[in-house]
Amino acid sequence: MIFLGLDPGLIRPGFGLIKIKDYPYYIDSGYINIIKINSLSKKLKFLYSGISEIISNYCPSEVAIEETFISKKKNIFKNLKLIQARGTALVCAANHNIPVSEYSSRLIKQCLTGSGASNKINLKKMVYSYLNLRYINSYDALDAIAVALTHYFKYKNKLNNKKYEK
Template identity: 40%
Template sequence: MTLILGIDPGSRITGYGIVRDNGRRCEYIASGCIRTGTGELSERLNAVFSGIHEIISSYHPDLMSIEQVFMARNADSALKLGQARGAAIVAATQAGLAVSEYSATQIKSAIVGSGRAAKEQVQMMVMHLLQLTQKPQIDASDALAAALCHAHHRQTLIAHDLSSAKSRGGRLRLTVR
């Protein structure tokens, strides 16, 4: 069984979700949000790093899945989002976790079947797939979706005996020996 930490990065709110992948289905473990407030960006990035570090220390996940940065209308917002992602990735790599990255479209496609799904659709499918009785916060459900996306991706690779393959930039890279 594998514990997967999913992250929906943000400079003000970073969602996290943890699922246990038993190879057949996923089980909900925990989710929530790291709220960084409105202070200086450096303080908010430290809060993201510290929050992810604390989650990793508490739950001991085996790997992390994180949403990639997309280019929004506001370049400044995209840069801050990228920095929050960086803080989360550094926290994971310092703890020895492998990190997989997926675009928002890949995550939505894996969970809902459409890369253009609304956040509420993703939230409802996450509830259904994990058999939750209450709606998780929207950022937490996006993080759970990232974790579920990676679980589905892993199961596909294992089923096709490609477990040593690495994903980079949304493309599968096979190591030829």
């Protein structure tokens, strides 16, 4: 079973892939570089194509996407564009008939570090620890791997609860 974690965005949306056996194994991670494209519709098309290519190459069984955090400090138009990027990722997964789960940033931090208010450095340490990693090429990829790991822990918890219900 392979989980694809996505950290949607319109500049450097991250992706992270983990394989599930008895515990999670790191497969790949990175980001889709959209920086040099100016048109919103072309950015969304490029994002869709990038995610579609990742799905075609790795055939994930499930996709986990970080929910959009609406910042009062950010320009409303930036928030709306980020929501459109997330919608593009959702549609891409749906068009490939892959189930999607969504997780808030706070839940991801809580699940991996024990605190929903944790910082990037603590999150990075825990991701490295869980997957026995030494280096990830970007924070966008790191966030996406954290989303995939959160999905793994939620999935594992759901399986364990079903065992006890019987």
